[in-house]
Amino acid sequence: MWSALRAWLFDGSGLHKLPDRVQAAIRIQQEQSEILIAWVQLAIVAMLAVVYESTTMPGGVVQFGNLETAVLAIYAVFGVIRLALAYRRLLGAWMLYLSVLADMALLMALIFSFHLKYAQPAAFYLKVPALLYVFLFIALRALRFEARFVVFTGVAAVAGWILLVLYVLSGYGGPDDPTTDDFVDYMTSNTLLFHAEVDKIIAILLTTAVLAVAIARARHLLVRAVSEGAAARDLSRFFDPNVAARIRTAAMAVKAGEGELRDAAILTVDLRGFTRLSTELAPDDVMKLLQDYQGRVCPLIVGHGGSIDKFLGDGILASFGAVAPSSAAAADALRAVDAIVEAADRWAAERRSRGMAPLSVGLAVASGRVVFGAVGDGERLEFTVIGDAVNFAAKLEKHNKDEGTRALTDERTYGLAQSQGYRSPAKPETRLGRHVAGVQDSVDIVVLSP
Structure with a gap:
């Protein structure tokens, strides 16, 4: 059962079994998707740069370094390189996985920088709304119509968030025991509530699972649509264009x-x-x-x-x-x-x-x-x-x-x-x-x- 589910999610409807011309058409669709993803990534880094660099510091707080600026600059360079490779159709699978890791590293580094920027204990960053960008990055990978990249992004996001939670528990960024069992205390202080962090992880995993299933279904439809589209183009050469159009637009099946x-x-x-x-x-x-x-x-x-x-x-x-x-x-x-x-x-x-x-x-x-x-x-x-x-x-x-x-x-x-x-x-x-x-x-x- 697991092997059948794995094949359904990740095999891409038996893409390797399709004719070369159909595989080529699907590759073209994916390459165009990667160009779109690269532009969206650059738009994200530009938006984050505007948001974080224009944040007004509260009076009396000393900003610790400029970590987010360095992270955004590195990510911008990575995004430009990725965009150039996408246009040249040179993005291999390893580059796509690396891109996912870069997305998560950017986001986790920005979240981590909050307690440094505002001189607060590490638990402070657990409540920042920037975590919502995780769902954007997971959805971004859906544009390629391959569930494996959605799953990998979700797993990378969970791993990154666990590392941030573990850093809080280590005590390096605040009190020796930053945990609490009181939800009100958690919401009004720099403490950690295990159930709240588990809820976040579950939400990320469930979102990943739902998107992976949706993308797997969409990919099956994409493969079928591309296959039928290629077949229709080939068959239309055997019909007059007007007759082919009549068949395609017929409200009911054509009968003798x-x-x-x-x-x-x-x-x-x-x-x-x-x-x-x-x-x-x-x-x-x-x-x-x-x-x-x-x-x-x-x-x-x-x-x-x-x-x-x-x-x-x-x-x-x-x-x-x-x-x-x-x-x-x-x-x-x-x-x-x-x-x-x-x-x-x-x-x-x-x-x-x-x-x-x-x-x-x-x-x-x-x-x-x-x-x-x-x-x-x-x-x-x-x-x-x-x-x-x-x-x-x-x-x-x-x-x-x-x-x-x-x-x-x-x-x-x-x-x-x-x-x-x-x-x-x-x-x-x-x-x-x-x-x-x-x-x-x-x-x-x-x-x-x-």
């Missing part, structure tokens, strides 16, 4: 079979000649070619408000106004086509300059009512768009070969885009009554790029 009706525009993109190239090139070269092509096209689609629905080998299916309603879906889709055509021309010129065969793309846009939602078997889900516009866009893209063009849309979609503010960079050509394979009625098409 749930969909929404949308007025959307559908864009299909195809890389010409890829099938032949995939049989001629090495596998690595095939994937590099795809990455080069998709790396140029996909940002343009997303940049114009589109969402990548899926990659179909060298084909790309994108939607505008499906993931989220849009009043300019058709216009955005045609603007994306113009941008992709321009990028494809640059890509072809780059390949020619390197002595490589130029590649071209085929595009088509259709619009209409589609259903957007999740499909799958419950264990494996996929967001997609379904509807006549999706099928029509795919058929229209294939029709580019029959027309000898690169980009097409139908006349209705083009008119809708114009009503939404789209203006073509060049005067498009309209071709009436075309027969598109798989479409029963003739189609009036608009050539966006010959």
Whole structure:
């Protein structure tokens, strides 16, 4: 049982078992926490310096030396060094433990200096309110989300306070027998009441225990959050950003079979000649070619408000106004086509300059009512768009070969885009009554790029 409790408190949720990238993310969080702790420590020493150095001495009392000034100065130097190491990510565990000891040494030395500063017996310092700073230093270690440092700070504080009590009992700082059993006498004189000091120690230990448990729980949540955050970032690369955001912000779990009706525009993109190239090139070269092509096209689609629905080998299916309603879906889709055509021309010129065969793309846009939602078997889900516009866009893209063009849309979609503010960079050509394979009625098409 003790080993299980120890592992739960101090093992950090099996941090060493996590992937390196997750461990690195947690280390970054801890390093940032150490910078914050270092600044807080410097703020504490500055505050204490103001408080203790501005204390007015009562008349007739002779100040014994300037111990607190020396302690604060030493601690300030230590704090600056610690801050520099924190920024350089050079704080090892030994330095962190040393920092805890420095905190407690500072506090106990300041408390000890009270009876010297006011020329009182040692028992005088047992009642000073500076002991409350112990709880601040314990809480300060909680910022790192490691219970071991909280426990070590609490134990160091108790050890320091016991040493101060033992000094009182030694008689060097006052009467030979400074103890009392009378609480009123304890509160109104320079005496020591064992029960009062035990209460203080118990309060420190209980505070340490509660904070250690709280930090252990928080650390488990931190590890889980960082792990899930890293997984979410990785998984979001497999989803369109808008779809990923929709999943993250969904009020209820996403289920298969749930969909929404949308007025959307559908864009299909195809890389010409890829099938032949995939049989001629090495596998690595095939994937590099795809990455080069998709790396140029996909940002343009997303940049114009589109969402990548899926990659179909060298084909790309994108939607505008499906993931989220849009009043300019058709216009955005045609603007994306113009941008992709321009990028494809640059890509072809780059390949020619390197002595490589130029590649071209085929595009088509259709619009209409589609259903957007999740499909799958419950264990494996996929967001997609379904509807006549999706099928029509795919058929229209294939029709580019029959027309000898690169980009097409139908006349209705083009008119809708114009009503939404789209203006073509060049005067498009309209071709009436075309027969598109798989479409029963003739189609009036608009050539966006010959």
